[in-house]
Amino acid sequence: MKSKTSWKKVRKVFNDIHLWMGIAAGLILFVVCLTGTIYTFRTEIEEFIERDKFFVEIPENGKKLSSDEVLEIAQAEFPGQNISSLSVPANAKRPYTVSIRKEGERRGTNYLINPYTGDVLGDTSTSSSEFFMVMFRLHRWLMLDTSIGRPIVGWATIIFVLLTITGMVIWFPQKVKAWRNGLKIKWSANWKRINHDLHNALGFYSCIFLLVMGLTGLQWSFDWYRTGLYNVLGVDRSRRAPQEEQKPEVSYEGQQALSLDATLAKATEVLDYDGNYRITIPAADASSIAINKAKVGFFAPSGTDNITINRYTGAVEEKAIFSEKPFNERVGSSIKALHMGYVFGTFSKILYFITCLIATSLPVTGTIIWVNKLKKKAARKKGKLKGRYVEQPSALKTA
Structure with missing residues (x-):
């Protein structure tokens, strides 16, 4: 009995x-x-609302x-x-996307270009972009400063x-046999029990x-937390100043750089x-070009593979394959994907969407449970007071 009493006390503390x-x-x-x-x-x-912008028709010859x-079209x-x-x-x-960044801008503006006709379809903003920005600001800082x-x-x-x-x-019951009750919703019960089961x-x-x-x-609310999180993971997130490109031993002066399509073929x-x-567009005098690639598909992981290729020879100078990185580095570079749900493509986004719906319901079902308990306490208190009130006049009659 002592163990049961102790567990009840611990459970009550956590419940409070x-x-x-x-x-x-x-x-x-x-x-x-x-x-x-x-x-x-x-x-x-957004892509569904403005499908004509985010999807293009393939011509009969299919030539891009x-x-x-x-x-060249973007530059013009x-x-x-x-x-x-x-x-x-x-x-x-899908159209190609070109990122245009003005001097001094931290982030550029993305423009969509039809790869078959060369038509500039506009930027990636849509009629619903402002609505989603409101959702974003509410989510991050409640639309406050x-x-x-x-x-x-x-x-x-x-x-x-x-x-x-x-x-x-609180969920863990005292008896293992009672676990099943915490795993199911008794739809045949009254609404109070159903609400309790939904929450539980x-x-x-x-x-x-x-x-x-x-x-x-x-990590987006506290700098100290972000620093501590990456320290625990053992991941260095410090922004290092870009190093100047080392001049190659062989001069490429007078040689023609590979086309972007030829470079992609090498990648x-x-x-x-x-x-x-x-493709990160390099400076005109740079001898290498940085390319990253992300897998696509229903279960596609969020991690990208990065390679650096010599623009003149097509040789791979650097290679960073996501799956070959240490586990802590993979987790460290997937924090945003883990939070937003696209860590395993559409599959994990669906799971996160359902989870977010549940998370939204928990304050509601929890409040209803609390209100029902308050009403129950008030009813008990009222019943006790009523009992005392009935006893008093009978005592007077006897006297």
């Missing part, structure tokens, strides 16, 4: 912590989880312009502006992690994903799988 933390941060967590749910499939929704010709369309990269998709129905909103969301996320941990402790069972099934979301999301010899290419 879970309750009051949930009350304190419930509304904020509801907003953060709801906006995260909506934001999960932002890209797919060369990558160099696409660059945006004279005097720096083209930082060219993205070549694996899907033949970032110096105020970020720490509020950050501390709410810390509470979210603690709620997940305390919820897991769905919270258990999603707890691992919720922990991953919370622990990865904190495909090393990275022989279906994937999307992104």
Whole structure:
């Protein structure tokens, strides 16, 4: 009996912590989880709304312009502006993407170009982009000033992690035989029991994903957390100043550099799988070119493979294959993908979407449980008072 009493006391402590933390941060967590749910499939929704921009028709001859010709079109369309990269998709129905970055800009603007006709289809923003930016700002800093909103969301996320941990402790029943009750929803019961089961069972099934979301999301709220996270992983995230390119021993003066398509063909010899290419456009006097490739498909991992190729000889000078990196480096470079859900392509995004829906429901079902308990306590208290009130007049009559 002592062990049972001890467990009940421990469980009550965790239950009280879970309750009051949930009350304190419930509304904020509801907003953060709801906006995260909506934001999960932002890209797919935007591409569906403006399909004519993000998908092109393949002509009968199926002949594409060369990558160099696409660059020439972009340079003519945006004279005097720096083209930082060219993205070549694996899907033949997708347009090429050219990133144009003005001097002083941290991030460029992406423009879509039809690889068959050379038509500039516009930038990647859509009629729904502003809506999703509102969702993003609500998710990250509640539409407040970032110096105020970020720490509020950050501390709410810390509470979210603690709620997940305390919820897991509360879920574990005293008897192993009773575990089955915590894994199912009794749809034949009354609505109060169904609400309790929804909170209990769905919270258990999603707890691992919720922990991953919370622990990865904190890095955008607190610098100290981000530093500590990468220190624990043993990953160096310091931004090093770019080193000047060493002059090759062999001079390439007077030689013609390989075309971009020829360079991509060399890259495909090393990275022989279906994937999307992104070419970083080098300076005119650079002898090498950096290319990265990401796999495509329903279960496609988020990691990219990077290679550097000599522009004149086609020789591979550097190679960094994601799957060959140490585990800690793979995790460190996948933090954003782990938080947003695309770590294993569309498959993991679907799982994250469902998990986010559950996370959005937990503050609601939890509040209903709390209100029902308050009503139950009030009813008991009222019943006791009523009993005392009935006894008093009978005592007077006897007297």
